[in-house]
Amino acid sequence: MDAASFLLLRIEDPARARSWLRETLPEITTAADKTSEDLSHWTTGVNLAVTWSGLKALGLPAEALETFPAEFREGMSARVDILGDTGESAPEAWEFGGTSGPAAQDALHLLLMLYGTTEAEVSSLLDAQRARLEEGGLRELGVQRAARIRNSEGHVVEHFGFRDGISQPLIEGFTDAKHPAPDALGPTKAGEFLLGYENEYAEIPDPPWVPAALDVTGVLPAGREAGWKELGRNGSYLVLRKLRQDVEAFQHFLEAHKEVAVGETDAFKKQWLAAKMMGRWPDGTPLRPGEDAPPQHASARGHGVDNTFGFAAKDSEGYGCPVASHIRRANPRDGLPPNAELSRQVSRRHRILRRGMTYADGADRGMIFIGINANIARQFEFLQQTWLNNSKFGGRYDERDLLVTHGAGTMTLPRQPLRRCVEGIERFVTMKGGGYFFLPGLKALEFLARL
Structure with a gap:
């Protein structure tokens, strides 16, 4: 679906909200009991996520609230040291989910996500939902529209x-034998994205629990211990971040540093440099050693949307896709030491399902980043802190992700006979708001509605 609206809500009256x-x-x-044919005809979608403060506002007791992981209870604005949200990206300046303002973290309770194939469909959904908010004991804190852009x-x-x-993990149990996984890492365990299932550590971590006495209608599955029910089963955690992209600054940077790049024309030099920063050519074609231009007729050669590539065998030093590039940091694949197989295993343990969408608020443009994972600390936060923000990643000296972190500064481009160094890299992406949400399964939603 190409359009969306994210409605930020506060619970004013818990009984009416339930x-x-x-x-x-x-x-x-829900996709339950739906065939592939059914899914192909969907034109709208509605989903609901709730913060820790929202669960408290709905009436979940303290003994249940404390079974949620610490990072979710603390919330995104309290995790800035891990996430690198400083300076212009500090939570004091966020539009929502930050430390101040009417939509601050503690005030933000619900995220109602409305999707449609057209903006008109989303507008209709939004109008219908807004008409019920006051009667439902809810107050609107803000709304964020988003829409995909296509070339x-x-x-x-x-x-x-x-x-x-292009790059999304394939989930074990959801593969089609007729269509091999288009991912060099292979299928990932369902427990990396859904609570209550085995993860890549061959474990089924305890999901959030509630006292069994609260489940008066018996909708929740039994917990591992007597007297408790599983609230988290079939749920997940949702990370939402509004990321402003300074397109003008990015283009200015490419123009100012084009002499570092390879190519016969200024336009191609800028495209080459941007591709090295991202880790792919603009059309999605992977960067490969010895190729200083995207292959002609890439789709015919099996490139373009190809996601089956690795780095260990043919690009360990980053002569094609630089070690410091965005896609190599976000998903190192088989390129981490000490060997390819261990690297693939490590990479599978830190993947997220990414469901972002672009937005344009007048001249302000960017991405509504949505990441879904079963463990925020081990997946999203690890990725952000240990791979994207880490200045020593991949043996670098003082380099950070160039596109989503604050002022990376420099970037090394391996090259024969001499490497090239790009300096003066500014901030191109600024954090504008966000939060950590629990994405309940249908049984959990029914339980919360009847607390």
């Missing part, structure tokens, strides 16, 4: 001009 939730439950989108070939792109959404 009644609203009961009425909303039939509208929540002339119909492919989804982001504001810096790169094809988006």
Whole structure:
């Protein structure tokens, strides 16, 4: 679906909010008992996520609230040291989910996500939901519209001009034997994304629990200990971040540093440098050693949306895709020491399902980043802190991710006979708001609606 609206809500009256939730439950989108043919005809979708403060406001008791992980209870604005949200990206300046203002972290309770194939469909959904908020004991704190942008070939792109959404983990149990996994890492255990299932450590971690006495209608599955029920089963955690992209600064940077790049024309030099920073050519074609231009007729050669590549065998030093590039940091694949197989295992343990969408608020443009994972600390936060923000990643000296962190400064481009160094890299992406949400399964939503 190409359009969305993210409605930020505060619970003013818990009893009326639970009644609203009961009425909303039939509208929540689910793929249960749906065929592939059914799914292909969907034109709208509705999903609901809740913060730790929201669970408290709905009436979940302290003994249940404390079974949620620490990072979720603390919230995103309290994790800035891990996430690197400083300076212009500090939570004091966030539009929502930060440390001040009417939509601060403690005031933000619910995230209602509305999707449609067109903006008109989303507007209709939004109007219908807004008409019920006051009666439902809810107050609107803000709304964020979003819409995918497509290039002339119909492919989804982001504001810096790169094809988006190519690399996504394949989930074990959801593969089709007729279509091999288009991912060099192979299928990932379902427990990396869904609570209550085995993860890549061959474990089933305890999901959030509630006292069994609260489940008066018996909708929740039994817990591992007597007297408790599992609230988290079939749920997940959702990370939302509003990331402003300074397209003008990015283009200015490419113009100012084009002499470092390879190519016969200024336009191609800038494209080459941008590709090295991202880790792919703008059309999504992987960067490969010895190729200083995207292959002609890439799709015919099996490139373009190819996601089956690794780094260990043919690009360990980053002569094609630099070690410091965005996609190599975000998903190192088989390129981490000490060997390819261990690297693939480590990479599978830190993957997220990414479901972002671009936005344009007048001249302000960017990405609504949505990441879904079963363990925020081990997956999203690890990725952000240990791979993206880490100045020593991949044996570098003082380099950070160039596109999503604050002022990376420099970037080394391996090259024969001499490497090239790009300096003076500024901040191109600024954090504008966000939060950590629990994405409940349908049984959990029904339980919360009847607390």
